[in-house]
Amino acid sequence: MSARTPGTAPVRGAPRAELIADTALALLAERGMRGLTHRAVDEAAGLPTGSTSNHARTRLALLEAAVRRQAEREAAVLAPDELPDPAGDRASLVDGLALTLHRFLTGEAHRALLVSRYELALEATRRPELRAYYDATGARFRDLLRGLLRAAGSTDPERHTLSLVAWCDGMLFACVAGSYSTEPPTRGELRAGLAELLGGLLDG
DSSP states (O other), X not given: OOTTXXXXXXXXXXXXXXXXXXXXXXXXXXXXXXXXXXXXXXXXXXXXXXXXXXXXXXXXXXXXHHHHHHHHHHHHHHOGXXXXXXXXXXXXXXXXXXXXXXXXXXXXXXXXXXXXXXXXXXXXXXXXXXXXXXXXXXXXXXXXXXXXXXXXXXSOHHHHHHHHHHHHHHHHHHXXXXXXXXXXXXXXXXXXHHHHHHHHHHHO
């Protein structure tokens, strides 16, 4: 596995900043927020004691590094370049969105990446300074969806983006940490749900 492969397992030989951030995400997925400490990152990454503190001196700095790396890793999973031109064929847009969701739900490493995201999101509700950073790194994903919906003919891209994000996030949470975690939907089922949602948003 290369250092840039989406997932949560830290990769020996990766640049130290990436190794530290990847290890932080792995610890969040495996142990939760309480299990994330500078010392734990050093130990799990096989680094000399104090290495993580030298890179991120405070807990907030370590969390910010984790959020930044989370966004990079999720972008690799989402692969926005694979999405078709929504101005051409809505069915292709639906299929592209279904593909990205299905990719998250069918790979163990990708599912773990979602768990680390949920840990960071909850921590951001308690740390206003982290919330601002968390929201800023997520803005590019919202901007991408807003552009896709606008090109697809949305008359209210901002409101429709909220609805689409809420649907996708709800689906991912339900199938990774919620009551549907043992039976994730097929790609066809995701496609059908997205087609219904976009039909209601764009044709309503």
